[in-house]
Amino acid sequence: EIVLTQSPGTLSLSPGERATLSCRASQSVSSSYLAWYQQKPGQAPRLLIYGSSSRATGIPDRFSGSGSGTDFTLTISRLEPEDFAVYYCQQYGSSRTFGQGTKVEIK
Amino acid sequence: QVQLQQWGAGLLKPSETLSLTCAVSGGSFSGYYWSWIRQPPGKGVEWIGEINHSGSTNYNPSLKSRVTISIDTSNNQFSLKLSSVTAADTAVYYCGRGRGYNYGYALDIWDQGTMVTVSS
Numbered sequence: 001e002i003v004l005t006q007s008p009g010t011l012s013l014s015p016g017e018r019a020t021l022s023c024r025a026s027q028s029v030s031s032s033y034l035a036w037y038q039q040k041p042g043q044a045p046r047l048l049i050y051g052s053s054s055r056a057t058g059i060p061d062r063f064s065g066s067g068s069g070t071d072f073t074l075t076i077s078r079l080e081p082e083d084f085a086v087y088y089c090q091q092y093g094s095s096r097t098f099g100q101g102t103k104v105e106i107k
Numbered sequence: 108q109v110q111l112q113q114w115g116a117g118l119l120k121p122s123e124t125l126s127l128t129c130a131v132s133g134g135s136f137s138g139y140y141w142s143w144i145r146q147p148p149g150k151g152v153e154w155i156g157e158i159n160h161s162g163s164t165n166y167n168p169s170l171k172s173r174v175t176i177s178i179d180t181s182n183n184q185f186s187l188k189l190s191s192v193t194a195a196d197t198a199v200y201y202c203g204r205g206r207g208y209n210y211g212y213a214l215d216i217w218d219q220g221t222m223v224t225v226s227s
Contacts, residue, residue: 050213
């Protein structure tokens, strides 16, 4: 089973700042099968990025994804107040696994 | 607008079987991968398993021995059974829609989730 490790666990930033979230896989993941989700308290996760770099429908272009192999990154170019949330990466290989999440909190 | 709505027992005793059903409305049922995912209180997200419209299943290896996912294509529903539950199975359970290859099999629609508590 592929293990996804996200870092940092918590990211403390101010609105307007740039956020860079990392997702590292225990073995190579097809970039086609790496997704990112955003979860706010009391809500289900929401798909942000699929195929490591494609934005899902309705996702603002301040969200971008990149990476390949074992290292993937989610970047939020300028944090808006509604972006403070927990973010999960997820891979789809023989089965699905999620990372443990990165919390982006207001500094 | 595709919507998912689930129902099932919210309180179970240890050793009982968890049973949830998710109904899909407003869109096609075929061509997708219908998933169950859970999230223990204050913790991260864990994928349980999935089924496609043909009935082919794929399970989380750590839960495989206790999980059965089935599908009812005539009613656009899919179901989860998790046997021999313990307190560790207490979580919010979500059902979700997985897209196909061109979408990286990502889970693009989720329901609002339902809390299932296991307690004696």
